[in-house]
Amino acid sequence: MIGKLNHVAIAVADLPAAVAQYRDLMGADVSEPLDLPEHGVTTVFVRLPNTTIELLHPLGENSPIAKFLQRNPGGGMHHVCYEVEDIHAAMKRMQSEGVRVLSAEPKIGAHGKPVIFLHPKEMNGVLVELEQA
Amino acid sequence: MIGKLNHVAIAVADLPAAVAQYRDLMGADVSEPLDLPEHGVTTVFVRLPNTTIELLHPLGENSPIAKFLQRNPGGGMHHVCYEVEDIHAAMKRMQSEGVRVLSAEPKIGAHGKPVIFLHPKEMNGVLVELEQA
Numbered sequence A, B: 001m002i003g004k005l006n007h008v009a010i011a012v013a014d015l016p017a018a019v020a021q022y023r024d025l026m027g028a029d030v031s032e033p034l035d036l037p038e039h040g041v042t043t044v045f046v047r048l049p050n051t052t053i054e055l056l057h058p059l060g061e062n063s064p065i066a067k068f069l070q071r072n073p074g075g076g077m078h079h080v081c082y083e084v085e086d087i088h089a090a091m092k093r094m095q096s097e098g099v100r101v102l103s104a105e106p107k108i109g110a111h112g113k114p115v116i117f118l119h120p121k122e123m124n125g126v127l128v129e130l131e132q133a
Helices: A015-025 A063-069 A087-096 B015-025 B065-071 B087-097
Strands: A006-011 A034-035 A041-046 A054-058 A076-084 A114-120 A128-131 B007-009 B034-037 B041-047 B051-060 B075-084 B114-118 B130-133
Touching: A006 A063, A006 A128, A006 B007, A015 A041, A015 A054, A054 A063, A063 A076, A076 A087, A076 B075, A087 A114, A087 A128, B007 B065, B007 B130, B015 B041, B015 B051, B051 B065, B065 B075, B065 B087, B075 B087, B087 B114
Parallel strands: A006 A054, A076 A128, B007 B051, B075 B130
Antiparallel strands: A006 A076, A034 A041, A041 A054, A114 A128, B007 B075, B034 B041, B041 B051, B114 B130
C-alpha cells in the first residue's frame, strides 16, 4: 500500500537559521519559504536527491506547529509522509485495524493532494501523513 | 555536502507489532530482524522505493534506544541519516560552525560504513546521522 517516503517534516524555531544551515552549511537545494495560511505553516522544501525534508515554522494563530514548539522549544521531527495510490482505500484499511485517522475525510494537503494523518498512538509514536501520489 | 536521505529511524516499543503493521497492514517490503549488539539495537529495515525506514528496538544492556523509550514509551522518530561523500570533511565542516559531534572520530555504523551523529541542540531538535555513502 505505501510507496515512497514523500517527505520528513521538521518543525524549526528559527526558520532563517535552519534554512542557512541546510543551504549554506550542508549544501542542500533549498526552496524559498512558502506561506500556507490554511495549514498554519510557513514551509521550506529541502530537496534531497531521493526525497524532501520540509522545514515547518508556525504561521498565524492556532498553528499546529506553534503547539509543537511549545512542547519542543528547540524544534524536532514532526511527521513523516508516505505516498499511497488511493487515499480513501488507505483510510479504510488503516481504520479497519483500529488506527485512528485525524479527520473524518481526507483533506487537501500542502501539495494540493488528498492527505490524511494517522494518530501517533497507533503508529509507534510517529505522526504519519498519507498522501495520494 | 549532503546527498540522499539514507534512512529515518523509528524507535518502537513492540517490534513484532511494528513489523506486522508495516508489512501486513501497510504492505511494505520488510526485512528480518537484525541484531546489532555493538549498537545495542535490533533493527528491521522497511525498504521503501526511495529510502529506508529503520525500526529500532533495544538490545542488551545500556541500549541508547532503551533510554529513548523511557522518555517516549510509545516510541517515536529517533534520527534521520543523510549521506555524505567524505565523513571527515563533513565532520570538520559541521564543527567549524559550532555543531557538536557526538564522538571524537567517525565510528562504523550499522551498515558497516563510517558515521557521525550531530547533537540535536544544533540541528533543530533532530538527532542527525551522517553516513559516508
